[in-house]
Amino acid sequence: MAERFADFALDPITLARRLLGQRLVRVQGGRRLAGRIVEVEAYLGARDRAAHSYGGRRTQRNASMYLEGGHAYVYFVYGMHYCMNVVCGRADEAVAVLIRALEPSEGLDEMVRRRPAARRETDLCRGPACLTAALGVDRALDGTDLRRDRGLWIERLRKRALPAREIVATPRIGVDYAATWSHKPLRFLIRGNPCVSGKRVQGRVARS
DNA sequence: CCCGTGATTTAT
DNA sequence: TAAATCACGGGG
Numbered sequence: 093m094a095e096r097f098a099d100f101a102l103d104p105i106t107l108a109r110r111l112l113g114q115r116l117v118r119v120q121g122g123r124r125l126a127g128r129i130v131e132v133e134a135y136l137g138a139r140d141r142a143a144h145s146y147g148g149r150r151t152q153r154n155a156s157m158y159l160e161g162g163h164a165y166v167y168f169v170y171g172m173h174y175c176m177n178v179v180c181g182r183a184d185e186a187v188a189v190l191i192r193a194l195e196p197s198e199g200l201d202e203m204v205r206r207r208p209a210a211r212r213e214t215d216l217c218r219g220p221a222c223l224t225a226a227l228g229v230d231r232a233l234d235g236t237d238l239r240r241d242r243g244l245w246i247e248r249l250r251k252r253a254l255p256a257r258e259i260v261a262t263p264r265i266g267v268d269y270a271a272t273w274s275h276k277p278l279r280f281l282i283r284g285n286p287c288v289s290g291k292r293v294q295g296r297v298a299r300s
Numbered sequence: 301c302c303c304g305t306g307a308t309t310t311a312t
Numbered sequence: 313t314a315a316a317t318c319a320c321g322g323g324g
Contacts, residue, residue: 133319142319153308171305173320190319209322221320266319 094247098239100161100180104134104187107161107180108280113254115247116194118227125202125227127194127217128249131281131288133264135177137187142270145186156235157186164244166224166234173221174230178238178246192220192265192279195287203227219289258283265290 097114100107117126135143144154144167156165160183166176177188194217196203203216203226210216210226217223224230229244238245253259261277268274281288 135319144319149309151309167319168307169318170320171307171318173305175319177319192319219321264319269318 094249096239097246097248098162100178100239101182102161102180104136104180104189105278107178108132108134108189108278109259110253111178111189111191111246112259112280112282113250115197115249116191116223116227117198117245117247118229119243120228123199123202125199126247127196127198127223127227127287129191129193129246130195130285131191131193131279133190133192133280134278135188135190136278137181137185140270141273142264142267143186143188148186150186154186157188158184159235162237162239164229164233164236164238166229166231166236168231169221174224175220176224176229176233190220191223193218193281193288194223194226195285196226214286218287222289254282 111129111132114129115126116129137143137145138148145157153167156163157179159179161180163179165179165188166174168174177190179188181187196216207216207226217226233244236244260281260283262279263275264279
């Protein structure tokens with residue numbers, strides 16, 4: 093039985109890298125839906141123009157970003173999609189990690205039902221709104237405590253972060269409005285993994 | 301490329 | 313009250 097991931101009192105870059113390779117689990121109707129985290133983005137709080145908490149902005153929508161590390165921040169966007177973040181750091185820092193893609197591992201038949209447009213297994217959780225649809229994560233889970241909740245949590249499959257050579261860092265997706273902040277390498281993914289969003293080729297495999 | 305879709309935020 | 317925005321996805 094895998095242990096629950098509990099190290100959320102971290103800065104978002106450290107947490108982002110450490111979440112790669114861990115397992116996101118959703119239990120709904122007694123069924124387990126799960127996948128390995130393969131792509132994430134760090135959002136650095138008030139100073140980060142791309143973050144919902146930029147400039148200390150605090151509204152009803154982003155309130156859970158200001159909770160202490162270990163809570164979920166789930167928001168609704170573009171009239172139809174949900175995205176899930178893992179809040180980290182201390183209360184009121186409003187820093188978080190967006191989960192962008194999973195490699196599905198449990199409950200794939202149910203995910204297929206919830207994601208009729210996905211043509212391959214690798215597409216089921218390939219994108220931040222795809223994975224929430226596949227797992228049934230919506231606004232009802234905004235503010236969930238991932239350290240204690242019975243319906244949504246992260247399991248620790250490995251103690252340490254993946255070796256640096258297996259992680260690729262790139263600019264974040266969909267934040268072009270954020271000026272210089274849109275270029276910073278704050279998106280992290282597992283090199284060569286077929287379930288990461290965007291273009292299929294993510295850079296070459298490291299040679300010795 | 302283009303657009304659906306609607307809550308949320310910002311401007312008046 | 314109205315307009316603009318939006319951490320997206322699917323289809324050409």
